[in-house]
Amino acid sequence: MSPAVAGRQLEILADQVWMKMVEKKFVVTPWEVSGVVDYERLIREFGTQPISGGLAKRLESSLDDAAYLVRREIFFSHRDLNLVLDDYEKGKGFFLYTGRGPSGPMHIGHILSFYFTKWLQDKFQTRVYIQITDDEKFLEEKRGLSYEDTQKWAEENILEIAAVGFEPDKTFILQDTEFVGHAYPLILKIARRVNYSTAKSVFGFTGETNIGFSFYPAVQILPSLFEKKRCLIPSAIDQDPYWRIQRDIAESLGYHKAAAIHSKFMPPLTGMQDKMSSSKPETAIYLNDDDKTVRNKIYRHAFSGGQSSIEEHRKLGGNPDVDVPFQWLYMFFEPDDKRIEEIRAEYRSGQMLTGQMKDILVEKVTGFLREHRERREKARTQVHLYKKDGALAREMWKHDFSKS
Amino acid sequence: MSPAVAGRQLEILADQVWMKMVEKKFVVTPWEVSGVVDYERLIREFGTQPISGGLAKRLESSLDDAAYLVRREIFFSHRDLNLVLDDYEKGKGFFLYTGRGPSGPMHIGHILSFYFTKWLQDKFQTRVYIQITDDEKFLEEKRGLSYEDTQKWAEENILEIAAVGFEPDKTFILQDTEFVGHAYPLILKIARRVNYSTAKSVFGFTGETNIGFSFYPAVQILPSLFEKKRCLIPSAIDQDPYWRIQRDIAESLGYHKAAAIHSKFMPPLTGMQDKMSSSKPETAIYLNDDDKTVRNKIYRHAFSGGQSSIEEHRKLGGNPDVDVPFQWLYMFFEPDDKRIEEIRAEYRSGQMLTGQMKDILVEKVTGFLREHRERREKARTQVHLYKKDGALAREMWKHDFSKS
DSSP states (O other): OOHHHHHHHHHHHHHHHHHHHHHHTOEEETTEEESOOOHHHHHHHHTOEEOOHHHHHHHHHHHGGGHHHHHTTSEEEEESHHHHHHHHHTTOOEEEEEEEOOSSOOBHHHHHHHHHHHHHHHHHTOOEEEEEOHHHHHHOGGGOOOHHHHHHHHHHHHHHHHHTOOOGGGEEEEEHHHHTTTTHHHHHHHHHHOBHHHHHHHHTOOTTSBHHHHHHHHHHHGGGGSSSSEEEEEEEGGGHHHHHHHHHHTGGGTSOOOEEEEEOOOOOTTOSSSOOOTTOGGGOOBTTOOHHHHHHHHHHHSOOOSOSSHHHHHHHOOOTTTOHHHHHIIIIIOOOHHHHHHHHHHHHHTSSOHHHHHHHHHHHHHHHHHHHHHHHHHHTTTHHIIIIISHHHHHHHHOOGGGO | OOHHHHHHHHHHHHHHHHHHHHHHTOEEETTEEESOOOHHHHHHHHTOEEOOHHHHHHHHHHHGGGHHHHHTTSEEEEESHHHHHHHHHTTOOEEEEEEEOOSSOOBHHHHHHHHHHHHHHHHHTOOEEEEEOHHHHHHOGGGOOOHHHHHHHHHHHHHHHHHTOOOGGGEEEEEHHHHTTTTHHHHHHHHHHOBHHHHHHHHTOOTTSBHHHHHHHHHHHGGGGSSSSEEEEEEEGGGHHHHHHHHHHTGGGTSOOOEEEEEOOOOOTTOSSSOOOTTOGGGOOBTTOOHHHHHHHHHHHSOOOSOSSHHHHHHHOOOTTTOHHHHHIIIIIOOOHHHHHHHHHHHHHTSSOHHHHHHHHHHHHHHHHHHHHHHHHHHTTTHHIIIIISHHHHHHHHOOGGGO
16 A cells, blocks of 8 residues: 555554544544543444453563553553564563653643553663653643743653652653754654645644644654554553554654554543543642642542432442543552452442542552652752663663654 | 734645645745746735835945945845834844755756845844754655755755855854754743644645654744844745744744845746756756856846847847846846846847857856855855854854743
8 A cells, every 4th residue: 555545544543533523522632631531432433453352461571560550441442562572582571651741730641651661661671762752742822831831841741740659761752852853864754755635634624723733743643653663562452553654654664653552531520521631720739739739639639429418328329430430440559459459349339438548549549648748858860860860861862863 | 912813824825825736837935836837916915015116226335335235126125124124223132034945956946045144144243043854755655855955965065155255253154953852842842832724824734744744844943943033035035934933933032033044046947937956957056067068058048038039139139038148147146237238228129149149148157157156165164153163153052942
């Protein structure tokens, strides 16, 4: 299939996906998630694969402690994950790539994917590339961020990411405004292969979109071509459109199609639709929220699946499927399968009250954040290793991209 | 006028210009010049001003030796040139910006504008920024240049430009693939202000245009914002669309609208339409053509305004208006007004034969190229000053563009 034909098919596919999402009244794009997301439908419409059966077992057995995230289908969808595991088993190896758009403070939902990536790094002993897309966030006009804003958030967010504890000699944090120049030759090669119609269809650009933003996909595709090995991208599924384009052009440039492992969105505190938003503090718990703030947010804003009175609750029981505290425990904070099923059963039966459910979550979240903050303080002296002085960072800054 | 309204007006204007050029059967865009160019019409349709009257006198009196290029209307059109001269006289100063797309060997037509720019630098003691747009030439797919090709041509072209003899401490040659990263913050600020509809209308982009090429105008606008002084851009008029966009956004970013001084195209050897083309060797004389090649090209390919036999020519006379050797002498190689009018008269009367006209041009061109080549050899050791080590180059590489 010629690139032109593939490009056209991709356009048509993208238009169809877009229309169907609009019909369904939920929207998932790299810049917007709204409505109640139907994940099975996303898999069909994005054309990804569910993580199930033998593949799920294979991944679980590799992940040990983090296996619950696969077992519970928090990471639920993929592209070419089987090929990644094949390459690993054959000794070819693979590399990981993830990123962060520094548009504000990071919340619990943002950091989950980084912890998962670190677990993958530990288990598979891979290199990790983390892209800080400060250019994207500046170009995304509706955010109204000044250039200085994006630089400030980039610095703060990088510290949060460093706190996760990636291996300093195997991890490279590239901040676009610093690194794009060095890698510009390869970015140009990517950009030359992506025409405007394709980008427009995949991302929904309009005439009002600025020319920087319509160029930006080439920058986000860049790290997926940092090595000739297969690249696995752990991220929430909203970033998938970039990898569709990447997969359309990577082989013609002499690289592998990107593989992906997609997570669901942690629901906002306020209920099971949309996603946590940095601009709506009541929907999210930020990584720098202190214990008191965490307690207040959970007690005041967390949407409960409980009944309107204790008597009713004891009689009818709660609904864990819409109870955000339960969902947060299930999605991340309670790895013990036996314990989470006890909580679910006790809540459903009415034995556990809403307040008790919230107490459990408050304890888990404050404990997690205390540890994260301690790691963050220690990480201040590590940032330079990820960005410049670690073994991988030094290699990347020396790499000649004109030969890529 | 809000940026949105201005942008929309610019779109409408650009569409109108485009349509009228198509009707007239000549096309002038940054990537194509074809047909017989009607320069008066270009002035009207591009919305520039003719250089005439008091302004022409004012410029001529400043230029001394190069004044003939204004007097003969080779530089014939401008934007805000009067404001530039005002700023100069008030002691505010201005700066010069020009450039070269390294897509192949440079010919006589390319270098003319650089010599003119050097004369401006000498007379006005200004800084000069010269952009080498190797990214543009790589992104312009129809050229089919590999990345390595653009790098090779960039290196060779820079040497030709260095031969012109710009002041090393006041001249900065920026090669995009090397410098874009350093200036990326300011490029992002430009890109955020240019929407796709505007760029599409001004440049005639289509859905097939790659996303790199539609972003590139932000890169070409960059050097016009290197200083808070007024920027004067000497170039052939085909580059004008970039400055239309620049003028639409510069003030909102805290800079001056770019001023421009536009030259006509030196006609190709083969006749008075289209322009010299690097891909058609018979149309152009390259800067590295040796004396014999120059002679052969002029004698064999130069379109003559003479008659078909010597007898006819003696009787009817030649037509200097379509005689390319005469036009080249007029446009660049014979600065002496008295001498050029003698040549014109003798040719028109039939006293001067086509062969004699060609002899004069051959002597001028080979002499010019011999001197240029000598300067080029000496310039080999100077290139590093223009790109990195001269006073201005060092300043630009230290400049913090995140504060621009």
